[in-house]
Amino acid sequence: MTTSPVSSVANLETPLKFAYWVPNVSGGLVVSTIEQRTSWDFEYNKKLARIAENSGFEYALTQTRYAASYGADKQHEATSFSLALLGATERLNIISAVHPGMWHPGVLAKFIITADHISGGRAAVNIVSGWLKDEFINFGLEWLEHDERYVRTEEFINALRGLWTQQNYSQSGKYYNIKDFTLNPAPVEVPGRAHPEIFFGGNSTAAQAAAGRTADWYFSNGKDLEGFKENIAGVRAAAATVNRVPKFGLNGFVISRGTEAEAKETLREIVAKAHRPAVEGFAAAVKEAGQSTKDGKGMWADSTFEDLIQYNDGFKTGLIGTPEQIAERIVEFKKIGVNLMLTAYLHFQEEVEAFGREVLPIVRELEADLARANGTELNTALLPATNFEGAAL
Ligand SMILES: Cc1cc2nc3c(=O)[nH]c(=O)nc-3n(C[C@H](O)[C@H](O)[C@H](O)COP(=O)(O)O)c2cc1C
Numbered sequence: 001m002t003t004s005p006v007s008s009v010a011n012l013e014t015p016l017k018f019a020y021w022v023p024n025v026s027g028g029l030v031v032s033t034i035e036q037r038t039s040w041d042f043e044y045n046k047k048l049a050r051i052a053e054n055s056g057f058e059y060a061l062t063q064t065r066y067a068a069s070y071g072a073d074k075q076h077e078a079t080s081f082s083l084a085l086l087g088a089t090e091r092l093n094i095i096s097a098v099h100p101g102m103w104h105p106g107v108l109a110k111f112i113i114t115a116d117h118i119s120g121g122r123a124a125v126n127i128v129s130g131w132l133k134d135e136f137i138n139f140g141l142e143w144l145e146h147d148e149r150y151v152r153t154e155e156f157i158n159a160l161r162g163l164w165t166q167q168n169y170s171q172s173g174k175y176y177n178i179k180d181f182t183l184n185p186a187p188v189e190v191p192g193r194a195h196p197e198i199f200f201g202g203n204s205t206a207a208q209a210a211a212g213r214t215a216d217w218y219f220s221n222g223k224d225l226e227g228f229k230e231n232i233a234g235v236r237a238a239a240a241t242v243n244r245v246p247k248f249g250l251n252g253f254v255i256s257r258g259t260e261a262e263a264k265e266t267l268r269e270i271v272a273k274a275h276r277p278a279v280e281g282f283a284a285a286v287k288e289a290g291q292s293t294k295d296g297k298g299m300w301a302d303s304t305f306e307d308l309i310q311y312n313d314g315f316k317t318g319l320i321g322t323p324e325q326i327a328e329r330i331v332e333f334k335k336i337g338v339n340l341m342l343t344a345y346l347h348f349q350e351e352v353e354a355f356g357r358e359v360l361p362i363v364r365e366l367e368a369d370l371a372r373a374n375g376t377e378l379n380t381a382l383l384p385a386t387n388f389e390g391a392a393l
Contacts, residue, residue: 055356
């Protein structure tokens with residue numbers, strides 16, 4: 001086990017939060033012909049969401065995709081799917097992915113307020129700036145050059161926040177002009193939340209700067225410890241210029257098995273059975289992301305063929321091994337400043353439940369030890385309730 005020092009930005013009192021990727025596109029979360037007992041249909045997802053909220057998960061994240069990519073040839077639309085999942089659950093926060101450029105921020109702000117009222121304050125958004133050029137071009141929409149997409153995204157988020165928190169809101173900019181607008185009703189008042197939470201997915205230098213200045217949460221693709229430290233520093237530096245303190249979420253693909261050898265064997269099989277043409281097509285399409293910028297940094301810029309099989313670089317995070325090894329690794333990420341782990345699995349229903357039963361209790365023990373060793377206490381009052389009987393498959 002590697003043990004990194006505790007960063008000054010780590011929040012040791014607050015328990016880590018856990019999210020899972022909603023499989024609302026076909027093909028599972030790895031582009032491989034290995035058996036995946038995961039379905040993209042609504043009935044499967046409804047049950048999965050209930051299992052997750054009973055197993056200690058606080059968030060679920062949908063994906064927005066309009067056209068086939070990385071083998072996901074069928075997709076359910078993210079905002080409507082999220083709304084339906086909110087209706088099917090009681091405590092889970094559902095984060096809906098949305099592309100600026102596909103939505104007007106006022107229309108989305110209104111939509112999310114309605115979802116927030118229907119769900120008692122559990123609606124959230126993940127603002128994604130897009131990399132799949134054909135989706136925009138073939139819809140007849142403008143495709144902005146990489147860094148310019150983030151200029152629009154920043155205006156988009158400012159508009160969302162303004163419309164959610166102010167009356168007679170006005171904003172004039174390059175992409176959006178809003179005049180004297182009041183959305184009624186306002187979002188639900190939830191203690192500790194100023195408005196529906198705004199997550200942000202993106203890795204390049206431009207993405208980090210825009211996220212730092214505007215987002216509540218910064219989401220990263222899978223990374224190792226050193227890689228994520230860099231992202232945290234970039235985002236926090238931008239946030240400091242406007243006195244904001246964002247929280248951090250990190251993606252990881254979980255393979256938790258009885259022994260480390262079994263877990264590694266499963267990874268080997270995923271890779272051996274990779275759907276090569278789909279992964280190669282994806283590798284070509286993502287050149288529109290951070291790689292296309294001046295410094296060449298960003299999501300997928302240094303991803304190998306093997307990394308891209310989990311299309312959000314989830315193997316890099318290293319959540320592969322026994323429950324103990326995975327829990328230890330997760331707490332290492334907490335020590336550098338991660339607040340939330342976003343997870344994916346081969347067999348979602350079974351493995352989300354097993355994660356809640358086998359990995360989370362060890363994480364909680366390690367978090368409590370870590371807090372004590374640093375002269376503080378884990379605030380257990382903030383831990384989500386679990387109900388494994390309710391989660392029974
Ligand atoms: C957690 C997370 C979720 C994302 N979800 C989506 C999505 O649903 N749809 C999409 O088109 N892009 C999604 N993205 C991709 C980002 O919008 C962005 O295009 C990508 O991170 C490349 O960013 P970069 O060029 O700034 O490195 C997601 C990214 C992250 C980190």
